[in-house]
Amino acid sequence: MPRFYGTEIASALMLGTAQYPSPAVLAEAFRRSGAGVATVSVRREAGGERAGADFWALIRQLGVRVLPNTAGCHSVREAVTTAQMARELFDTDWIKLEVIGHSDTLQPDPFGLVEAARILTGEGFRVFPYTTEDVVLAERLLEAGCEVLMPWGAPIGTGLGLTNVYGLRTLRAQFPDVPMVVDAGLGLPSQAAQAMEMGFDAVLLNTAVAKAGDPAAMAEGFARAVEAGRLAREADPMEPRDMAAPSTPVVGKAFLE
Amino acid sequence: MKITVNGAPAEVAATTLAEILDELGYGGAKVATAVNESFVPASARAGLALSPGDRLEIVAPRQGG
Numbered sequence: 354m355p356r357f358y359g360t361e362i363a364s365a366l367m368l369g370t371a372q373y374p375s376p377a378v379l380a381e382a383f384r385r386s387g388a389g390v391a392t393v394s395v396r397r398e399a400g401g402e403r404a405g406a407d408f409w410a411l412i413r414q415l416g417v418r419v420l421p422n423t424a425g426c427h428s429v430r431e432a433v434t435t436a437q438m439a440r441e442l443f444d445t446d447w448i449k450l451e452v453i454g455h456s457d458t459l460q461p462d463p464f465g466l467v468e469a470a471r472i473l474t475g476e477g478f479r480v481f482p483y484t485t486e487d488v489v490l491a492e493r494l495l496e497a498g499c500e501v502l503m504p505w506g507a508p509i510g511t512g513l514g515l516t517n518v519y520g521l522r523t524l525r526a527q528f529p530d531v532p533m534v535v536d537a538g539l540g541l542p543s544q545a546a547q548a549m550e551m552g553f554d555a556v557l558l559n560t561a562v563a564k565a566g567d568p569a570a571m572a573e574g575f576a577r578a579v580e581a582g583r584l585a586r587e588a589d590p591m592e593p594r595d596m597a598a599p600s601t602p603v604v605g606k607a608f609l610e
Numbered sequence: 611m612k613i614t615v616n617g618a619p620a621e622v623a624a625t626t627l628a629e630i631l632d633e634l635g636y637g638g639a640k641v642a643t644a645v646n647e648s649f650v651p652a653s654a655r656a657g658l659a660l661s662p663g664d665r666l667e668i669v670a671p672r673q674g675g
Contacts, residue, residue, distance in 0.1 A: 369674060371675045372673070372675075392674050393671060393674045394673065394674025394675075395669040395671065395672060401635035401636075405669075406639065406640045408670075408672060409640055430647060434647055438643070438644060
């Protein structure tokens with residue numbers, strides 16, 4: 354099972370908490386997913402509103418570890434301040450660091466991401482950077498003190514799956530000992546299985562479950578796919594080949610012509 | 611004094627951040643704060659006096675992906 358900053362997680366499936374039709378559906382989806390980590394955010398609260406306390410009570414009932422994000426932050430300053438507020442609110446030094454560089458693709462700003470990662474690791478944060486499959490950027494993030502990488506599968510919320518399999522495979526091969534989570538862009542369990550088969554340690558998704566017609570069933574679908582992919586990876590898959598090779602023995606076939 | 615709270619203008623009588631939070635109805639709420647884009651830990655709220663025009667952000671736990 355994945356190990357992040359010295360903490361082993363019970364499942365390779367990490368699940369977001371946004372966009373569910375209701376708190377009850379969210380709780381049921383988490384139960385059937387077996388997810389060990391839930392991503393959360395910080396947002397403005399009005400005086401007397403107390404929505405934060407209600408949401409926090411719900412999350413605590415799930416019995417999962419929380420990974421706060423800096424979603425929507427476009428500058429280093431904004432991301433750092435958001436991370437600091439999240440650390441106090443959620444009482445964890447884990448932070449999913451997002452520094453968004455492009456509003457249509459929600460692609461990370463690689464320069465701001467590295468700068469923010471360096472500041473936050475210096476302040477004792479355990480940074481989970483939302484990044485691309487770029488190996489040079491990965492190297493810089495590791496140099497900045499990150500011990501986990503979270504490359505995207507596809508842009509957030511698209512459900513397109515692994516759009517750059519070559520790039521992800523290269524990234525995985527370049528840093529075989531770094532825990533890596535494919536974060537964002539997954540739409541179907543088969544895509545999560547594919548990521549696990551490629552040797553990624555975990556997957557993180559939200560929309561694919563929350564926006565499914567039956568979120569709890571989809572959560573279980575992802576849980577099974579992630580486990581299938583993990584088992585397949587550990588089982589050392591066969592090498593593909595171009596020419597057919599009969600699986601049934603040729604010797605001993607009856608002569609019937 | 612006039613300050614900005616979560617992007618909207620607000621008039622407050624209190625001066626310290628802790629008192630302002632009470633005045634605005636956040637007493638005992640699970641919130642984190644930033645003043646002029648810098649994080650202010652809960653432990654520093656009682657000792658921080660705000661000035662007119664300061665920008666106060668008050669956030670709480672929310673759903674996220």
